[in-house]
Every structure is written in C-alpha cells, then in structure tokens.
Amino acid sequence: MNDMTFKTVFTPPQPKILATNPAKIIAEGVDVYYGEKHAIKNLSLTIPDKAVSAFIGPSGCGKSTFLRSINRMNDTIPGCRVTGVINVDGQAIYDPSIDVVDLRARIGMVFQKPNPFPKSIFENVAYGPRIHGLAKDKTALEQIVTESLKRASLWDEVKDRLHQPGTGLSGGQQQRLCIARAIAVNPEVILMDEPCSALDPIATARIEELITELKEKFCIVIVTHSMQQAARVSDLTAFFHLGILVEAGDTDEVFTSPQEKRTHDYITGRFG
Amino acid sequence: MPDIVLTAQQQRTRKRNLTEKRFRRLCFAAIAVTAVFLAFLVMNLGIKAVPAFTSSAMPLTINVEPDKVDSTAIASGDFPGMVKDAIAKLMPKVESRADRKKLYQLLSGSVADEVQHRVMADPSLVGKDVTLQATLSADADMFLKGQQTSTTKFAGTAPLSLAADGEAFKISAQGHGFKAGEIVLTPTGALRVTETSAEGAKAEALVAPDETGAVAAGQWQSLQFSDGEDSRRTSDLEAVWLQRFTDQGKIQSMFDKALFTNGDSRAPEQAGLRGAFIGSLFTILVTLLTALPLGVAAALYLEEFAPKNRFTDLIEVNINNLAAVPSIIFGLLGLAMFLNFFGLPRSSSLVGGLVLALLVLPTIIIASRAALRSVPPSIKEAALGVGASHQQAVFHHVMPLAVPGILTGTILGIARALGETAPLLMIGMIAFIADVPGRITDAATVLPVQVYLWSTLPEAAFRSRTSAAIIILMIVLLCFNALAIFLRNKFERRW
Ligand SMILES: Nc1ncnc2c1ncn2[C@@H]1O[C@H](COP(=O)(O)OP(=O)(O)OP(=O)(O)O)[C@@H](O)[C@H]1O
Ligand SMILES: [Mg+2]
Numbered sequence: 001m002n003d004m005t006f007k008t009v010f011t012p013p014q015p016k017i018l019a020t021n022p023a024k025i026i027a028e029g030v031d032v033y034y035g036e037k038h039a040i041k042n043l044s045l046t047i048p049d050k051a052v053s054a055f056i057g058p059s060g061c062g063k064s065t066f067l068r069s070i071n072r073m074n075d076t077i078p079g080c081r082v083t084g085v086i087n088v089d090g091q092a093i094y095d096p097s098i099d100v101v102d103l104r105a106r107i108g109m110v111f112q113k114p115n116p117f118p119k120s121i122f123e124n125v126a127y128g129p130r131i132h133g134l135a136k137d138k139t140a141l142e143q144i145v146t147e148s149l150k151r152a153s154l155w156d157e158v159k160d161r162l163h164q165p166g167t168g169l170s171g172g173q174q175q176r177l178c179i180a181r182a183i184a185v186n187p188e189v190i191l192m193d194e195p196c197s198a199l200d201p202i203a204t205a206r207i208e209e210l211i212t213e214l215k216e217k218f219c220i221v222i223v224t225h226s227m228q229q230a231a232r233v234s235d236l237t238a239f240f241h242l243g244i245l246v247e248a249g250d251t252d253e254v255f256t257s258p259q260e261k262r263t264h265d266y267i268t269g270r271f272g
Numbered sequence: 273m274p275d276i277v278l279t280a281q282q283q284r285t286r287k288r289n290l291t292e293k294r295f296r297r298l299c300f301a302a303i304a305v306t307a308v309f310l311a312f313l314v315m316n317l318g319i320k321a322v323p324a325f326t327s328s329a330m331p332l333t334i335n336v337e338p339d340k341v342d343s344t345a346i347a348s349g350d351f352p353g354m355v356k357d358a359i360a361k362l363m364p365k366v367e368s369r370a371d372r373k374k375l376y377q378l379l380s381g382s383v384a385d386e387v388q389h390r391v392m393a394d395p396s397l398v399g400k401d402v403t404l405q406a407t408l409s410a411d412a413d414m415f416l417k418g419q420q421t422s423t424t425k426f427a428g429t430a431p432l433s434l435a436a437d438g439e440a441f442k443i444s445a446q447g448h449g450f451k452a453g454e455i456v457l458t459p460t461g462a463l464r465v466t467e468t469s470a471e472g473a474k475a476e477a478l479v480a481p482d483e484t485g486a487v488a489a490g491q492w493q494s495l496q497f498s499d500g501e502d503s504r505r506t507s508d509l510e511a512v513w514l515q516r517f518t519d520q521g522k523i524q525s526m527f528d529k530a531l532f533t534n535g536d537s538r539a540p541e542q543a544g545l546r547g548a549f550i551g552s553l554f555t556i557l558v559t560l561l562t563a564l565p566l567g568v569a570a571a572l573y574l575e576e577f578a579p580k581n582r583f584t585d586l587i588e589v590n591i592n593n594l595a596a597v598p599s600i601i602f603g604l605l606g607l608a609m610f611l612n613f614f615g616l617p618r619s620s621s622l623v624g625g626l627v628l629a630l631l632v633l634p635t636i637i638i639a640s641r642a643a644l645r646s647v648p649p650s651i652k653e654a655a656l657g658v659g660a661s662h663q664q665a666v667f668h669h670v671m672p673l674a675v676p677g678i679l680t681g682t683i684l685g686i687a688r689a690l691g692e693t694a695p696l697l698m699i700g701m702i703a704f705i706a707d708v709p710g711r712i713t714d715a716a717t718v719l720p721v722q723v724y725l726w727s728t729l730p731e732a733a734f735r736s737r738t739s740a741a742i743i744i745l746m747i748v749l750l751c752f753n754a755l756a757i758f759l760r761n762k763f764e765r766r767w
Contacts, residue, residue: 076656078580105659115650117669127668128658178654185658 015250017235021048024189024219025070030084032065032074039065041243043084047236052211052220054230054251057240058266063223064112066240067191070221071107072100088189105132108182112194114174116166116181121158124166124177125149128185144184152180153210172203179210183218190214192222196229208233227267231255239263317746321739327528327541328413330517332379332406334358334387336398343398346391351384352376355406362522363513365479375513380407380541382530405526410540410733412514415506416523419732421499423511428492434458436484437474444472448494455495455508458487462512478509505732531740535708536722540733543726545741547708551621551701551716552690552748558625558712559632559689564682566629567636571678574637575644576666595634602631603698611699619700619715627695632685639681643674676763683756687749693720719745 025047032040040062047053055063065074072093074080086093093103105128116124125145128134135141145162149155154176158169166177175195182190192211196204211220211233224230230237231251238248239260247254247263258264278286334354341349356376360366366375383406390404391397414420430446441463443456450456450473454465461481467474495515501508517523534544570591578584606627610616616623647670655665696702701717702725709716717725723745726738 071657073653073656076653076662101659101661104656108659109653109657111650111653111657113650115648115654117651117654118673127655127660131658131660131664131668181654181658 015048015236015248015253017048017051017250018046021051021235023047024049024088025221026085026087027066027070028085028087030066030069030082030086032062032069033081033083034065034077035079039243040069043245045238045245045248047219047221049219050215050217051235052215052222052233053236053238054234055221055223055238055240056225056227056230056266057246059225061240062243063240064193067193067221067223068109070189070191071104071109073104073109075100105185106187107189107191108185108187110175110178110182110190110192110195112197114171114178114198116169116174116177118165118167120163121149121166121169121177122162125180125184128181132185134185148180148184149177151183151214152176153206153213154180170203172199172206175199175203175207176210179207179214183214187218189219189221192220194223194225197225204229227255239266241266317739317742320736321743322736323414323417323419324531324736324740325528326525327530328408328416328523329405329526330408330522330524331403332358332362332383333401333403335401336387336391338399341391341398343395346388346395346398349388349391351388351391352381354387355379355384359406363516371509374507374510378409378412378510378513380409381539382407382542405524407530407541408523410731411505412510413541414733415504415511416514416518419736420504420506421497424496424498426494426496427490428487428494429489431489432456432458432487432492433472434463434481434484434487439476440466441475441477441481441484442472443475450475450494451496453497453500455497455512456492457494457512457515458492462509464508478512531737535706536704536717536725537706538704540729540731540737543734543737545719545722545744547705548717548719548722548741549744550708551624551705552718554621554709554712554716555624555628555696555718556686556690558622559628560682560686562626563629563632563636563685567633567682567685568640568678570633571637571640571644572666572671575641576662576670591634591637595638598694599631599692600694600698602627603695605630606695607698617713617715619703619705619717620713621709621716621718622712623699624696624701624716624718625712627699628689628692631692631695632682632689635685635688636678636682639685640674640678643677643681644670646677647673676760679759679763680756683752683759687752687756690718690752691720691745691749693724696721719748 023046025045027043027045027047030040030043031038043066055067057063068074069082070086070088070093072082074082082094088103088107091098117127119127122145125148126135126141129141129144135144146155149158154173157173158177166174169177175198179190179192179195196207199207208229211222214220215235222230222234234251236248237251237254239246239254239258239262241262247258247260249259254263255267258267264270332355335358337354337357340353341351356372359375359379360372363375366372383404386404387402390402408416411420426448428445428448430448432443432445435442443450443463443465450465450468452465452468454473455478456463456465456475458481460479460483461477462479463475463481464478465473465475495511497504497511506514514523530542530544532544533546534542535547537543574584574588606623610623610626611618616626651669651673652665655669656662660668696718700715701721703715703717704725705715705717707714719741723738723741726734726741
C-alpha cells in the first residue's frame with residue numbers, strides 16, 4: 001500500500017478544540033477490511049472529549065465503518081478485519097485483553113434507524129443498567145430510567161405510558177428513546193450513525209438540541225449527511241472520501257476555509 | 273353498443289383485467305375443489321362413525337348364586353354362568369344348551385366381567401341380586417342398528433290364522449302375502465315361512481307357539497330381511513329374541529363410553545381408544561421433551577454461534593435433507609439404535625417418542641432457524657450497543673421474538689409426529705395391546721396405529737370404530753393446530 005502518500009498529503013494542523021478539550025479517542029493508522037474490500041485506509045484521527053465530532057462524506061466512503069470500529073461493532077460482521085490502533089483514554093481497544101462487552105458499555109451507540117426493543121418504554125431504558133448491575137434496587141433503577149428519559153428530553157411525552165411498547169412511539173420519539181437507552185448505562189462516548197436521517201425537521205431540531213446538551217457530559221461522535229447539521233452541532237468535522245480521511249479540523253475552519261479541494265467541492269455541493 | 277375504438281392503452285388494460293380475473297377464478301376453483309374433497313372426507317367418516325358413538329344395552333338382574341361363587345375366592349366364580357341364567361330367565365322356552373349359549377352371546381362378554389367387578393368390590397353381594405345395564409354384543413348391536421341387514425316390519429293388521437300341519441304350520445292372513453324366509457311372531461311363538469302358495473303359507477317353528485287357531489289383528493307381526501340367514505351374523509332365532517326384547521322396551525341406545533374408557537379389545541363393543549390415546553400422549557410427550565430442546569439448541573447454535581465454514585454448511589445440507597427422508601427410515605434407525613443397541617423396551621412409548629423425535633428434529637431445527645433469522649438484526653445490534661454480550665442479546669432479545677415461530681414450527685412438527693404410523697410399525701408398536709399403558713416403558717400403541725389395526729380387522733363392527741378413531745385423531749390434530757395458532761397470537765401480541 002502507498003501508506004506514505006496519505007501521510008505526507010495529510011499533515012493536519014492541530015485543531016483548536018484539542019487545545020481546550022483533552023483527547024478521548026485516538027486512532028492511528030487504522031485500516032478496515034470487509035474480506036477483500038479495503039473500506040478504511042490508514043486513518044489517523046484524534047477525537048476530543050466533551051465535544052461533538054461530525055463525520056461527513058459521500059455515501060459509501062466509510063463513515064459508518066469507522067464509527068463502528070470505535071465500539072468494535074464491526075466484530076459482529078463476518079469477514080471484517082481491523083488493523084492499526086484505536087485508543088480510548090489511552091487504552092488500546094483492540095488489545096486482546098479488552099473485553100468487548102465492557103467496551104460497548106463504555107461506548108454507547110445510536111443507530112441510523114430507531115431500533116427500540118419490542119418491549120415497554122421502561123424496559124428499553126432499564127435493560128442496559130440491569131445487565132450491568134448499575135441499579136441496586138427497583139427504585140434506583142426507576143431513577144436511572146427517569147433520569148435518562150429526562151436527559152433525552154422524552155420524559156414529558158412518555159411519563160404516563162412508561163409501560164406501553166416503545167415501538168408505539170413516533171419515529172422521533174423512538175430515536176430519543178434510543179438515545180435515552182444509550183445514556184442510561186452512563187457511557188463515556190456516544191456514537192450516533194445518522195441519528196436524524198429518518199426524522200422530520202422538528203424532530204431533527206430536538207435531537208440536535210439534545211446533542212448540544214449531551215456534549216457537556218459525553219464525548220459524542222455523529223455521522224451525518226447534512227452539512228448544515230454538522231455545522232450546527234459539531235466542534236470538530238472529519239471529511240471522509242473513498243475510505244480516506246481527507247481532512248479533519250475545527251468545524252468552522254473546515255466549512256469556511258477547507259484545506260483540501262475535495263472537501264471544498266463536497267461542502268459546496270460540487271459532488272457527492 | 274356504441275362503436276368504440278379502443279386505444280392500445282385501453283386494450284392492454286382490458287387484457288390485463290381479463291387475465292387477472294381469470295386467475296382469480298382459477299384460484300377460487302382450486303379452493304372449491306379442495307373444499308369438496310374435504311367435505312366428502314369428513315361427511316363420509318362422520319356417517320360411518322356415528323354408530324360407534326352409541327351402543328345398545330338392556331337392564332339385567334343377575335342373581336349372584338352362592339353355589340357359583342365362593343366368597344373367599346371370588347375371582348374364580350362362574351360369573352358367565354350367572355349371566356347366562358339371568359338372561360335365560362327373560363326368555364322362557366330357551367332350553368337347549370346351544371340356544372342358551374346363543375342367547376348369552378347376545379350380550380357382551382364385559383357383562384360377566386362387570387358383575388365380577390362389583391362382587392369383588394362388595395363381597396356382601398353374594399346371594400343377592402345385581403342389576404346393571406348389560407351391553408349387547410357388537411353383532412346384536414349392529415343388527416339393531418340395521419347395519420347387518422335391513423329389516424322390513426309388518427304389523428299384522430288382519431287376523432292371522434294358524435293351524436298345525438304335522439311338524440309344520442299353515443298360516444294365512446287376509447291382504448298379506450307371505451314370502452319365504454319371512455319371520456312371523458305370535459304372542460307365544462315364532463315361525464319361519466318355508467313355502468308359499470295361493471291360499472296361504474307353510475311355516476316351521478323357530479319357537480313353538482302354545483296355541484293354534486286365530487291370532488287377532490295387532491297381536492302378531494312379521495319381519496322380512498334383505499339378506500338371507502346365511503349371509504348375516506345374526507340368525508333368525510337371535511333376531512326373534514332381539515325383537516322380543518325390543519318389544520318389551522328393554523333395549524336402550526346409550527352413549528358408548530367404552531370407546532373412550534377402554535383399551536383395545538378383540539370384541540368390538542369393548543374396544544376403546546384410551547390405551548392408544550394415553551400411548552399417543554406419552555409418545556408425544558417424549559418426542560416434545562427430546563426434540564424441542566435439541567432442535568432449538570441446534571438451531572440456536574447453527575444460527576447464532578457456529579462459525580460459518582464448510583463443516584457447518586455440510587451440517588445444514590444434511591439437516592435439510594433429513595427433513596425429506598421417508599419416515600420408515602427413521603423407524604429402521606430407531607430399531608437398530610434404540611432397540612438393538614441401547615436395548616430399550618420394544619413397543620414402548622419411550623422408543624416411539626424417541627423415533628418420532630428423530631423424525632421431527634429437522635423440521636423443528638429448520639423452523640427455529642427461520643424464526644431466529646427473521647428477527648431483525650437491528651434488535652441484536654441495539655442490545656450489543658448497550659453492552660450486552662452476544663449470548664445475552666440472543667437470549668434476551670432474539671429468542672423471545674423467535675418464540676412464536678419456534679412454537680408454531682414445533683407444534684406442526686409434533687402434529688405430524690402424532691399422525692405418523694410407519695416408523696412406529698418398525699419398533700413394534702403395532703402389537704395388540706389391551707392394557708392402558710401406565711409408564712412410558714410399557715408396551716403401547718398410538719392413535720394412528722390403532723386406526724390401522726382396527727381397519728385391518730375382519731369384524732364389520734370395527735369399521736365404524738375405525739371411522740370414530742379417525743375422527744378423534746383428527747379432532748386431536750385440530751386441537752394441536754388451534755393451540756399453535758393460539759400460542760402464536762399470544763406471544764406475538766406482546767410486541
Ligand atoms: N458488511 C459489509 N460487508 C462488505 N462491505 C461492506 C459492509 N459494510 C460496508 N461495506 C462497504 O464498505 C464501504 C464503506 O461503507 P460504510 O457503510 O462505512 O459507508 P458510509 O460512509 O457509512 O455510507 P452511508 O453514508 O451511505 O451510510 C462501502 O463501500 C460498503 O460497500
Ligand atoms: Mg453509514
């Protein structure tokens with residue numbers, strides 16, 4: 001592979017956000033393969049804590065693939081192989097000593113399509129804390145559920161029907177339920193793969209508001225196809241193209257003065 | 273009709289509509305044909321089975337004579353003798369041993385057994401009278417139901433003149449032409465017409481009448497049978513006795529409990545389905561308890577945990593193949609494995625259940641895998657996303673969603689096992705077994721085998737029993753399918 005070319009072409013200036021926020025996730029020389037397909041090529045990226053990082057790029061460029069390798073969700077895909085190093089809090093997550101289940105409890109995920117469990121709203125949120133033994137008794141569990149739903153700004157809408165099926169909510173509510181479910185296990189990182197792609201503008205606005213609130217406590221990584229969304233919510237933007245991280249930097253920098261022509265073309269709608 | 277020029281578009285639409293209509297009609301015709309076949313089957317069985325659900329009986333008072341039974345050894349008492357005496361008392365003029373025996377044989381052998389039973393339970397009955405509803409034998413029952421021959425009755429509307437003519441009798445009645453073979457019953461006797469002539473008929477005595485002369489209108493009757501005496505199992509004399517009992521209002525038709533409470537028997541009126549039913553129950557229980565856990569575990573492993581390689585592919589192909597193997601092969605396998613190798617008891621529900629478990633295992637595995645596969649992967653991902661282990665995700669989220677499908681597949685598999693005969697023949701479940709099995713290691717038979725066994729028996733009375741058994745088997749299968757639907761809906765509603 002022509003590893004060297006990427007390295008020399010891509011010499012990122014240190015984003016300003018990393019000066020104020022400590023690094024949470026550091027990826028170095030990551031390659032992801034689906035069998036023969038080389039989906040991520042020699043990717044290096046530092047993601048700040050207590051901030052929102054957005055991945056943008058045309059469809060099929062490997063945003064989801066990289067996102068899923070941060071909580072090792074790719075392990076479930078047969079034939080998928082990850083090489084290189086991803087550190088979370090200085091810990092190499094692909095180290096054999098790492099328990100992948102513990103890792104996923106620390107790094108929550110919200111999927112593109114709302115996927116609540118076909119159980120009650122309460123059970124949806126309570127499931128994670130229960131399997132991790134986060135609540136000592138029933139009241140503690142109820143408190144976690146209430147807390148999470150409030151933080152996901154869903155509480156007011158569902159407090160009277162906690163025991164009705166979560167699948168009976170609207171799409172936007174379901175997505176917020178999934179966010180509540182993710183934050184209920186008190187993760188350090190929340191990965192969101194196009195969380196608003198199935199939602200209308202009002203629900204999208206609520207989720208964006210929510211993301212902005214959540215970044216006070218969590219490190220958030222979001223994949224989005226909406227340039228505006230990335231500009232609105234994120235602090236750091238990473239632009240992917242054909243499996244290559246083309247450019248990453250402070251969001252305002254990337255959107256106002258991109259270093260790379262491909263980034264410029266993409267954000268101005270010239271291709272993608 | 274106005275002259276419309278159809279555009280190409282309209283023509284295409286019309287053609288499409290016509291084709292679709294034709295197709296719908298074809299589908300409807302297919303349903304109709306199926307429905308006709310089904311209706312025919314059910315009606316045919318129903319009509320044949322109806323007689324099996326009722327049996328004829330008559331009240332009988334039996335004197336438990338102390339000289340026929342020793343109260344210290346009741347089991348060895350001569351209960352048939354007592355019953356013989358009791359019924360002979362009802363029918364005077366039956367003297368010869370042969371006739372007494374024939375008369376006794378109108379009753380089911382179970383009557384003597386029941387008397388014995390009662391006396392055993394209460395020895396103080398020795399020397400007293402026992403009254404019970406005596407079930408008639410299958411032949412008598414069938415004759416009364418008109419299944420042996422059709423009987424035409426003539427109630428004597430004109431006076432009958434009766435004159436002795438040596439050994440024989442001469443009879444005539446105004447307005448009634450006697451036919452050869454016709455049976456004439458007078459208040460005290462019974463005659464069979466042997467010859468007919470213009471002025472009257474010659475008849476022989478079946479039961480000698482006490483007096484000759486005129487018999488008033490309404491005091492006599494005659495019976496004509498569509499089949500000759502040689503071609504039916506109830507003789508003319510027996511028919512006369514049965515007619516007498518009927519005229520006395522003794523014969524009653526009752527719901528045939530024996531069909532449900534007895535085990536198998538050589539005597540049709542005593543043969544019941546209880547043994548086969550319990551046998552089926554035990555067998556199916558064994559099948560369920562072995563096939564369900566094995567099948568679900570295998571499906572779970574193959575679908576969720578097994579590495580995808582050549583070996584698992586091979587297993588998969590084999591399982592799919594096994595589902596299509598003729599069931600008799602599983603019987604042979606069971607014979608070789610469970611009986612010859614493991615030495616498990618022959619003819620037992622245990623072995624039958626294990627063989628059927630082998631038979632339905634592929635079905636259950638395939639159904640369970642399909643059910644597991646149909647659970648959306650997003651559910652599993654969600655569980656993994658909150659930090660559930662793979663196994664937790666499978667057991668907490670995938671399995672519950674797959675349960676309705678697994679259950680449906682299992683119950684349909686079990687229903688198939690319930691109706692299976694061939695493999696059970698190979699492991700000896702075809703033997704005649706009169707006892708109701710009490711344990712899974714007891715020799716037993718199952719409902720479909722019972723149907724097969726009864727259908728091969730020569731006695732005509734078993735024909736209606738066979739139909740009744742088929743109907744009961746179908747009801748059991750229907751219940752299973754209803755259960756499958758119920759369970760599926762119940763579990764699906766939760767989501
Ligand atoms: N399970 C898989 N097996 C094989 N190839 C895959 C698999 N998942 C993704 N890919 C390939 O990897 C590449 C990156 O896919 P990925 O899903 O990461 O794209 P993406 O940037 O998230 O696209 P989108 O914006 O459309 O979601 C694509 O070329 C895709 O075809
Ligand atoms: Mg994607």
